[in-house]
Amino acid sequence: MLTRMKTLIELKKNLKKDLGSLPVVKIALTGDTATQLLCTAIRGMGVERGYNLELYETDYNQVEQQLLSIDSELHQFDAEFIVVFQSTHKLGEYHSLLPMAEKEKLADDRIGFVTSVCENPYLANKKIIYFNYPEIGDTVFGSFSNRVEASFTFQIRKLNYELMKLSQKYPNLFICDIAELQNKFGRDRMFAPNTYANTEMIFRMEMLPYVASRVLDIICAVKGQFKKCLILDLDNTIWGGVIGDDGMEGIQLGHGLGVGKMFTEFQMWIKKLRQRGIIICIASKNNEEIAKEPFEKHPDMVLKLDDIAVFQANWETKVDNIRTIQRILNIGFDSMVFIDDNPFERNIVRENIPAISVPELPEYPEDYLEYLYSLNLFETASYSPADKDRTKQYQVEAERVSFSKSFTNEGDFLNSLKMVSTVSGFTKFNIPRVAQLSQRSNQFNLRTVRYTEADIEALAKDSSVIDIAFTLKDKFGDNGLIAVIIMKPLDKESLFVDTWFMSCRVLKRGMESFTLNMMVEKAKEAGFTKIIGEYLPTPKNAMVAEHYPRLGFVPVIGSGTQRWELDLENYKIRDCYITKE
Amino acid sequence: MDRIEVFDKLTDIFRMVMANDDIVLEEETTVDDIDEWDSLTHYQLIEKIEADFGIKFSAYEITSWIDVSEMVDCIQKKLS
Numbered sequence: 073m074l075t076r077m078k079t080l081i082e083l084k085k086n087l088k089k090d091l092g093s094l095p096v097v098k099i100a101l102t103g104d105t106a107t108q109l110l111c112t113a114i115r116g117m118g119v120e121r122g123y124n125l126e127l128y129e130t131d132y133n134q135v136e137q138q139l140l141s142i143d144s145e146l147h148q149f150d151a152e153f154i155v156v157f158q159s160t161h162k163l164g165e166y167h168s169l170l171p172m173a174e175k176e177k178l179a180d181d182r183i184g185f186v187t188s189v190c191e192n193p194y195l196a197n198k199k200i201i202y203f204n205y206p207e208i209g210d211t212v213f214g215s216f217s218n219r220v221e222a223s224f225t226f227q228i229r230k231l232n233y234e235l236m237k238l239s240q241k242y243p244n245l246f247i248c249d250i251a252e253l254q255n256k257f258g259r260d261r262m263f264a265p266n267t268y269a270n271t272e273m274i275f276r277m278e279m280l281p282y283v284a285s286r287v288l289d290i291i292c293a294v295k296g297q298f299k300k301c302l303i304l305d306l307d308n309t310i311w312g313g314v315i316g317d318d319g320m321e322g323i324q325l326g327h328g329l330g331v332g333k334m335f336t337e338f339q340m341w342i343k344k345l346r347q348r349g350i351i352i353c354i355a356s357k358n359n360e361e362i363a364k365e366p367f368e369k370h371p372d373m374v375l376k377l378d379d380i381a382v383f384q385a386n387w388e389t390k391v392d393n394i395r396t397i398q399r400i401l402n403i404g405f406d407s408m409v410f411i412d413d414n415p416f417e418r419n420i421v422r423e424n425i426p427a428i429s430v431p432e433l434p435e436y437p438e439d440y441l442e443y444l445y446s447l448n449l450f451e452t453a454s455y456s457p458a459d460k461d462r463t464k465q466y467q468v469e470a471e472r473v474s475f476s477k478s479f480t481n482e483g484d485f486l487n488s489l490k491m492v493s494t495v496s497g498f499t500k501f502n503i504p505r506v507a508q509l510s511q512r513s514n515q516f517n518l519r520t521v522r523y524t525e526a527d528i529e530a531l532a533k534d535s536s537v538i539d540i541a542f543t544l545k546d547k548f549g550d551n552g553l554i555a556v557i558i559m560k561p562l563d564k565e566s567l568f569v570d571t572w573f574m575s576c577r578v579l580k581r582g583m584e585s586f587t588l589n590m591m592v593e594k595a596k597e598a599g600f601t602k603i604i605g606e607y608l609p610t611p612k613n614a615m616v617a618e619h620y621p622r623l624g625f626v627p628v629i630g631s632g633t634q635r636w637e638l639d640l641e642n643y644k645i646r647d648c649y650i651t652k653e
Numbered sequence: 654m655d656r657i658e659v660f661d662k663l664t665d666i667f668r669m670v671m672a673n674d675d676i677v678l679e680e681e682t683t684v685d686d687i688d689e690w691d692s693l694t695h696y697q698l699i700e701k702i703e704a705d706f707g708i709k710f711s712a713y714e715i716t717s718w719i720d721v722s723e724m725v726d727c728i729q730k731k732l733s
Contacts, residue, residue: 266712267715273696
């Protein structure tokens with residue numbers, strides 16, 4: 073996939089395509105300025121990302137009524153996502169009308185409104201995408217406004233800060249960082265006074281794709297479509313020059329003046345992504361030893377070998393190396409980004425692996441970072457501090473793979489791993505990770521129901537629901553939380569498996585059998601006699617199509633979907649090499 | 654830039670914004686003559702004309718033109 077920003081004209085053309093095959097997502101938008109073209113851009117960008125967005129735009133300037141009144145059209149439309157765009161211009165108008173003493177309460181007042189939206193029980197299962205406020209520096213106080221609480225600058229900054237705090241409190245509130253977009257491009261490019269004068273449109277049309285893209289970034293992340301891995305070329309991508317020709321001393325890297333500094337900053341960015349949980353891999357046409365030398369010895373290398381999950385430096389093609397990386401990590405190509413300075417390599421990768429994102433890089437390396445910032449490639453809908461350990465886990469997986477080769481019998485191998493699993497319900501400690509895994513798991517996921525943190529919290533409180541979270545560790549290390557079960561009663565006899573997903577990192581370890589043993593135990597304790605499982609096919613979960621029959625479930629005759637049932641009375645505990653902690 | 658060159662460049666912009674390669678501009682062409690030319694595409698046109706000709710229209714000018722000839726007059730005046 074070629075990654076560059078589409079124009080509004082291209083986005084409009086998308087809407088003329090046949091969208092019949094794309095999954096439909098219902099989204100509502102309410103704003104206090106003219107939002108028609110923004111809606112067009114959002115729908116067009118939806119197509120770009122593989123969604124047919126059914127979009128309801130409320131009448132102009134009805135944000136409060138539409139969100140808070142129960143019988144509004146917005147509530148009746150019942151969207152999954154609600155985009156709320158209250159502009160800085162309208163906020164400024166309101167600010168100007170307030171008496172001086174009231175001006176300093178403006179941010180609190182608006183936060184009060186957003187809080188009431190988040191707490192509205194009718195919106196509890198909706199995702200609110202709220203645009204934050206790009207600043208308008210009215211210079212009424214000049215720089216002194218930093219000291220004057222009543223100034224507009226003070227109130228906007230306070231409001232944006234308080235919105236961040238609010239989104240930490242309400243998991244269904246997603247802040248769409250329009251202020252960051254304006255920081256990137258500048259107010260004069262974001263806003264066209266002559267168009268605004270005649271139309272009430274806040275954004276210059278040229279910028280609408282960027283705004284729409286930011287909205288879709290959030291929607292895709294919530295829906296489980298986001299980037300997990302960054303694959304990097306080496307020469308002229310993360311350092312200047314060619315290591316094979318120029319040698320360790322000759323490559324450009326490090327502080328001081330010149331382009332070396334830019335490569336250092338580029339590496340710092342990559343390091344931060346790694347710390348956030350993005351898996352960093354190398355695909356380079358190089359001799360492995362020479363390619364690794366700077367990572368081990370160059371004083372100005374920010375990236376070290378232990379930052380890299382898979383290091384592929386050889387004379388195979390980039391395409392082959394990327395495929396190898398994909399096999400080891402076991403994640404989809406669509407969750408990978410490939411960065412290479414060479415346009416030829418980029419095109420070959422795009423042609424052979426269409427799903428991977430390959431940003432078109434600017435010609436000069438000093439421009440890489442600012443350009444990559446503009447694409448916002450790594451949006452996420454969740455974050456847990458444990459994410460930083462992900463690289464280690466993949467490195468351990470590579471070790472495990474080589475260890476397994478020393479066994480001829482699979483049972484001996486599994487036994488030697490000394491696997492231990494902790495089994496618990498949903499707790500405040502594991503809820504963020506449960507929600508995150510619910511959004512990330514695509515392959516080993518029987519029904520692919522996506523849950524946010526707020527959803528998981530609600531399930532944890534519901535005493536009729538049986539929820540189980542599993543961790544798994546072995547002699548090589550701790551995989552953390554890797555599998556989740558949510559079972560809901562269908563009737564007095566039967567429990568329905570609403571959710572069963574597992575991280576692909578722990579495939580082929582007998583975890584499925586262990587999980588089922590625990591499910592049966594809990595179901596029997598609660599007095600049920602049957603467990604009903606269902607498989608809902610997606611383009612990615614064919615791996616578990618035969619999951620239930622493999623575990624001894626029998627088909628439910630006459631069900632419209634692929635359902636299987638398990639009789640608990642005759643259940644024999646399945647053998648596995650995992651002990652419960 | 655002479656009037657014919659402005660017309661040519663403007664025609665390209667119209668065709669691109671309206672996604673219609675059959676558009677032909679005459680001096681007396683008005684909003685009524687082109688289906689796709691509505692209040693929304695008008696502002697897309699304005700932005701593209703400003704960018705491609707390197708000029709800037711006032712809010713008043715944007716709404717003042719009766720037909721394409723007045724639009725071209727305005728562009729030429731700014732270019733001279």
